[in-house]
Amino acid sequence: MSRSPYGPAYADPVTRAVVPADLDALVRAVGAALDGDGPPVAPVPLVRRATATTTLPPGTALVLRTSGSTGEPHEVALAATAVLASGAATHDRLGGPGHWILALPPTHVAGVQVVARAHAAGRGLTVAPPDAPFTPAVFAALVARTPSGERRYASLVPTQLHRLVAAADAGTPEGAAGLDALCALDAVLVGGAATPPALLRRARALGARVVTTYGMTETSGGCVYDGAPLSGARVRVTDVVEIAGPFLADGYLADPEATADAFRTDADGTRWFRTSDLGRLDGPAGTLTVLGRADDVVVTGGVNVAPAAVEAVVAEVEGVGEACVVGVPHPEWGQEVVAVVTPAGPAPRDPGPDPDPDPDPDPSRVGTVADAPAALVDAVRALVADRLERAAAPRRVLVVAELPRRGPGKVDRTAVARLAVGHAPG
The missing domain is CATH 3.40.50.12780 (ANL, N-terminal domain)
Structure with missing residues (x-):
């Protein structure tokens, strides 16, 4: 070994x-x-x-x-x-x-x-x-x-x-x-x-x-x-x-x-x-559904948005591989909902053997941060608004080659939020 x-x-x-x-x-x-x-x-x-x-x-x-x-x-x-x-x-x-x-x-x-x-x-x-x-x-x-x-x-x-x-x-x-x-x-x-x-x-x-x-x-x-x-x-x-x-x-x-x-x-x-x-407990058996972390909740215009629920919908949009939804500061709404996605296609790079990954995302893996094409943004917003509510629809959609991770398979939300904050709207 x-x-x-x-x-x-x-x-x-x-x-x-x-x-x-x-x-x-x-x-x-x-x-x-x-x-x-x-x-x-x-x-x-x-x-x-x-x-x-x-x-x-x-x-x-x-x-x-x-x-x-x-x-x-x-x-x-x-x-x-x-x-x-x-x-x-x-x-x-x-x-x-x-x-x-x-x-x-x-x-x-x-x-x-x-x-x-x-x-x-x-x-x-x-x-x-x-x-x-x-x-x-x-x-x-x-x-x-x-x-x-x-x-x-x-x-x-x-x-x-x-x-x-x-x-x-x-x-x-x-x-x-x-x-x-x-x-x-x-x-x-x-x-x-x-x-x-x-x-x-x-x-x-x-x-x-x-x-x-x-x-x-x-x-x-x-x-x-x-x-x-x-x-x-x-x-x-x-x-x-x-x-x-x-x-x-x-x-x-x-x-x-x-x-x-x-x-x-x-x-x-x-x-x-x-x-x-x-989370919530559903049905007579009390089946647990996890709705995401309490400290991940995005408050936009006074409405609480659970990122995990939005991510599940965004991932169903054609052309989307993985999705991470974060809130970033906004002068009018307090926070705006931003979806950072990877394109559909080959599976993402495997987690690798590193037991203690660097908290900063590796730029060579994340790649260039780009605004999603207008058609993809429209599709994401429409599906989220239909499945959830209009306030939950991401106001921006960004595309990266790979989502930054920390630990075994976990998306590093802090790093994703930094990417979103650092990328000015196009």
Whole structure:
């Protein structure tokens, strides 16, 4: 295996959490930490404001960094009991333990959970080459290495699923091989970011057993699958989505104020994690629909606009690949709604192995920011106004080659907003 960018393995000088030197070492260290036979594991060096008196809560197995997609990252302490409970509930929902494919960087919760589930199940782990780009051919080769007599699972981000579906629709031999591999799996978890509805429908129509997941580092990863909480999890919607259950983190490292604000215990003794997401519970079963982050809401002319709802509509417009909707200052409206889109066509570049991406977008990836053609702007505005309301229709539509990202597949909204602010209307 190639070495990590962090050099030799070492123990964090304050918490003593082990930072493995490479992927093989990480897999072994995670297993030992979950079994109680080794120290806690931090997949990347810790950067929190620690002091000599900082200690990890008893039973901590993992210290994981949040993606920081809208602000400063936190480092989260996860107990072995929480991680193992999450894995057991996942296998229960999917139909039993199975062999896992690791196609995500094991530096964020989604990737580390694949390692943890495989260890807990004792069924083995097939690992993607850490420095190889994610392609249909690479994915097909991964699936070919898995035992066909067992249940087989993979966890992907929407960008990776998009690559497989786009290649399949292109009709190339590589695309066909990737699709065969995708459909051979008993379940494909997709999370880390919202999956565009059109992509989800197409993947399922092609025969893929895709399961959407919702969760975050603070909940040991996904704990709501296809809108339904895993066994043991509880979901309620107050001003934001709140989650309870055995999967919750102990808190944020060296940040007691943030921990007290995010993790609250109610009168009956139930401990809840307050997400930053808006949502609603639909139907008798209370299926969760996530409407986007509360702090992403755009207020334009006194009307609250949820970017996620607008993005789902914009992504259906012919000629649009991906969409990110942000609010930028406007002298009359307070904020104006701006859609930044990529053109339809080849799937976006895969997330890559970088566990700690630069907060500034790489200009070579984003490319030139340009005003969308008038016909595309008109189509976007008309569809959004029809599906939602006129106030939600983007006043500007910008086109880039690729949306900037932070973390595994997450669009960096802060960077997108900077692009929109920095591009004067044409």
